[in-house]
Amino acid sequence: xxxxxxxxxxxxxxxxxxxxxxxxxxxxxxxxxxxxxxxxxxxxxxxxxxxxxxxxxxxxxxxxxxxxxxxxxxxxxxxxxxxxxxxxxxxxxxxxxxxxxxxxxxxxxxxxxxxxxxxxxxxxxxxxxxxxxxxxxxxxxxxxxxxxxxxxxxxxxxxxxxxxxxxxxxxxxxxxxxxxxxxxxxxxxxxxxxxxxxxxxxxxxxxxxxxxxxxxxxxxxxxxxxxxxxxxxxxxxxxxxxxxxxxxxxxxxxxxxxxxxxxxxxxxxxxxxxxxxxxxxxxxxxxxxxxxxxxxxxxxxxxxxxxxxxxxxxxxxxxxxxxxx
Numbered sequence: 001x002x003x004x005x006x007x008x009x010x011x012x013x014x015x016x017x018x019x020x021x022x023x024x025x026x027x028x029x030x031x032x033x034x035x036x037x038x039x040x041x042x043x044x045x046x047x048x049x050x051x052x053x054x055x056x057x058x059x060x061x062x063x064x065x066x067x068x069x070x071x072x073x074x075x076x077x078x079x080x081x082x083x084x085x086x087x088x089x090x091x092x093x094x095x096x097x098x099x100x101x102x103x104x105x106x107x108x109x110x111x112x113x114x115x116x117x118x119x120x121x122x123x124x125x126x127x128x129x130x131x132x133x134x135x136x137x138x139x140x141x142x143x144x145x146x147x148x149x150x151x152x153x154x155x156x157x158x159x160x161x162x163x164x165x166x167x168x169x170x171x172x173x174x175x176x177x178x179x180x181x182x183x184x185x186x187x188x189x190x191x192x193x194x195x196x197x198x199x200x201x202x203x204x205x206x207x208x209x210x211x212x213x214x215x216x217x218x219x220x221x222x223x224x225x226x227x228x229x230x231x232x233x234x235x236x237x238x239x240x241x242x243x244x245x246x247x248x249x250x251x252x253x254x255x256x257x258x259x260x261x262x263x264x265x266x267x268x269x270x271x272x273x274x275x276x277x278x279x280x281x282x283x284x285x286x287x288x289x290x291x292x293x294x295x296x297x298x299x300x301x302x303x304x305x306x307x308x309x310x311x312x313x314x315x316x317x318x319x320x321x322x323x324x325x
Contacts, residue, residue, distance in 0.1 A: 001036055003160035007147050008114050019043040020158070021078075021112040023103055024069070026062040026181035029118035031069060032169035033161060035176050037116075038073035045076035047106045047115070049099045052083045053091070053185065062181045069178065078106050104151040112155075119144050119159045121212035122166040122205065124219055126196050133192075137260075137284060142223035163216040165205070233264035240269065247273065247320040254294050254318055262294070263287045266311075266320075273309055273322040281307040294318060 005011075008018040022037065024030040024046045037044045048066040050059045063079055070077035082098040084091060103115050124143045131140035150157040161169075173180050189195040205212060236257055241248040247269040254262045266287055271279050286304070290311055293302040299315035308324035 001040065001042070001160060003146075003163070004037065004042070004116070004158070007158045007160055008156075016043055018114065019045070019110075019112045020114040020116045021045050021047045021103065021107040021110055022116045023099075023118070024048055024066045025118075025183070026065045026069075027118075027183060028170040028173050028180045029120050029161065029166060031066075031178055031180045032172045033116060033118040034069060034073060034075075035172060035178060038075055044116075045078060045106075045110045045112060046070040046073075047103055047110075048077070048079040049102055050079060050081040051095055051099075052081075052085050053095070065179065065181055072178075076110060078110060080106060100150060100157070104153065104155050107150070107155045108153060114156050114158050115150055117157060117159050118161055118169070120161045120164050120166050120169060121216050122197070122201065124162050125204065125212060125215050126193050126201050128215065128219060129196050129201060130192060135284065138222055138226040138229060141219075142226050143219035145223060146220075162219075163213050165209075165212050167205075229260060229264050230268075232258075232261045233268050236261055236265040237268050237272075242272075245273065245322045249318045251294060251314065251316055251318050254291075259291055259295070263291055266290060269320050270306060270309055273320060278307060290318075 004020070005015075005018070008020070020037070020043065022030065022034050022044050024034055025048070034044065034046055046066055046069065048063050050063050052059075066079070067077050080102040082095065082102055084094040084098050087094045107113070107115050127143045128141060131143070134140065144159060144162060146159050146162055148157050149155070170180075185191075186194055186197070189198055208214075236253070237247075239249065239253055254265070257265070267279070267282060270282050271277070286306055290304050290313065293304075293313040301315065302313040304311040304313070305323075308322060310321050310323050312319040312321075
């Protein structure tokens with residue numbers, strides 16, 4: 001599988017050094033990914049996570065399905081259980097965080113430098129539609145990234161199927177006569193992603209079947225544009241005076257910068273003051289308000305409160321100070 005090889009080091013790495021943990025839920029997509037890799041005798045282990053959202057009999061049946069698939073393919077199998085129902089906060093976000101933490105642990109346990117996720121082109125379309133509905137910028141419109149660090153212990157999360165349609169995954173399972181599980185929560189159209197999946201996204205996929213691959217290309221171009229913005233914003237941040245608790249720019253430095261770059265630089269400053277965290281706490285509206293104040297000819301001092309950070313737009317400077325320990 002060329003995408004897997006490219007994302008795991010390209011020609012510089014031998015296949016035997018690409019040992020990968022396939023995050024296999026038992027659904028058609030992750031089962032298809034396992035079938036493809038195993039057919040090439042590539043070094044994989046199937047890893048499964050049991051959640052506590054549904055009846056135990058259902059979740060354990062999915063675990064056993066994946067264990068049976070691993071046995072059929074002659075590859076390793078491991079699994080973990082996560083409990084998130086009683087955890088405060090958003091259930092889906094908590095489940096995702098717990099799932100990735102366990103996948104990282106299993107990858108380390110199995111000697112796998114890579115964890116493979118079966119996110120596919122339909123997922124990418126849904127993600128980009130959701131980003132549009134939220135009014136996201138480049139970062140959100142770039143959709144699902146093909147790779148990123150998983151945790152802090154050297155494991156990479158790889159998504160080699162972002163240009164592959166879900167229908168192709170289901171078709172492969174049928175050709176291989178391999179059963180797969182269907183998660184009933186995917187049919188719950190009270191959730192935005194499921195509503196898009198069975199409504200507008202399904203219609204678009206039917207109207208333009210080849211469009212899924214084009215959407216993957218568009219997402220990649222938007223991520224490249226975001227990389228350029230981040231690079232330029234980083235250069236702008238270097239022009240500020242910085243301490244662990246403050247960032248100070250000369251106001252003209254930001255006022256004369258392109259608004260997109262200045263906004264990205266403010267975001268970088270905010271995240272740096274929080275030691276690399278809380279990027280999700282900063283809304284586009286909050287950044288826009290500060291940019292508006294910086295760009296006005298009125299030199300009156302304006303003050304803004306972001307999460308744990310105060311911003312003072314003065315006549316000559318823009319001052320960000322962390323207000324929380």
